[in-house]
Amino acid sequence: MPLKNDILLALETNRGAAVSGQKLAGDFGVSRNAVWKAIKALQGEGYQIEAATRSGYRLADDCDLLSAPGIRAYLLPRYRDLAVFVHPELDSTNNEAKRLLAQGFTGQGLILAESQQAGRGRLGRSFFSPRGSGVYMSLILRPGAATESILPLTTMAAVAVTEAIKQLCGLRPEIKWVNDVYLQGKKICGILTEAESGLEAGIVSSVIVGIGINVHHNDFPPQLTKIAGALNCRGLRRNQLIADVANRLLDLAANPGDHSYLESYRRHSLVLGRDITYQERGEEISARAIAIDELGGLEIELADGSRRVLRSGEISLRLAPR
Secondary structure, three states: OOHHHHHHHHHHHOOOOOEOHHHHHHHHOOOHHHHHHHHHHHHHOOOOEEEEOOOEEEEOOOOOOOOHHHHHOOOOHHHOOOEEEEEOOEOOHHHHHHHHHHOOOOOOEEEEEOOEOOOEOHHHOEOOOOOOOEEEEEEEEOOOEEHHHHOOHHHHHHHHHHHHHHHHHOOOOEEEOOOEEEEOOEEEEEEEEEEOOOOEOOEEOOEEEEEEEEOOOOOOOHHHOOOEOOOOOOOOOHHHHHHHHHHHHHHHHHOOOOOOHHHHHHHOEOOOOOEEEEEEOOEEEEEEEEEEOOOOOEEEEEOOOOEEEEOOOOOEEEEOOO
16 A cells, blocks of 8 residues: 555544654654655645644544545454545446456445446436535445345445434434435435346345435535435544445345344334335325335335335335325
């Protein structure tokens, strides 16, 4: 890893405190001049690094650039070796994940972009992805399990996002089944889970979980102002939010037989106990959301009193007017 990345990781790990040039030089076995040059290179890339003669170097509190070292600083020790790829701009992080897999990438990985030209949601919808104001991430997972075992990954991702936001911001987001996260009645996050090709005997070799979170947005296009919102959480750093979501999702995905996360999903549900409508074969059907089952399916009660379970990918769900 280049010296400037080592130094950036040290500064991120010591957020809020200054690290002396002498300590950095000693830790990495280089000269003070090499440290100074690395600091200058980072500043040239846009990092706001404050320097004081006696105290050393520190990242400014409002410095919020995405970086692999910045994310690693918050990853749990067991995930510090996770491959992290940060791009200034992509068409979409899910597309980049697919390209990595096509090129022979064999591990688990985290792909991020400062902006997306063609961010995607379910059913071909676009996801507004302006530079520097959101989290646009895709996590490549290796379930190596039967096809049905990957169905809960979208549910797990929604729980990872809501719990991370609650922990870091003190907010209480809600989950609109199955893959949207809302705050105060507006959508702040969308999740798109895609299983890659290479299915053999019903085994999924890789899954891409794409997550888009509106973090600092203030100016949405006119068509989104009434439906889209943002965290706008003061002091929140995107690197920390990304790592927290990744930590939680990796933990959940590593234990697919443990369904305890569904209790959090149910507590944060926006739809349970409410009337909903959904589309099925071109027909709009009304029902009441009753429960979330052990696979994350939505149990509904129809007008005739009969019940059924809706699964991801079968329907388009929207809340009925109150």
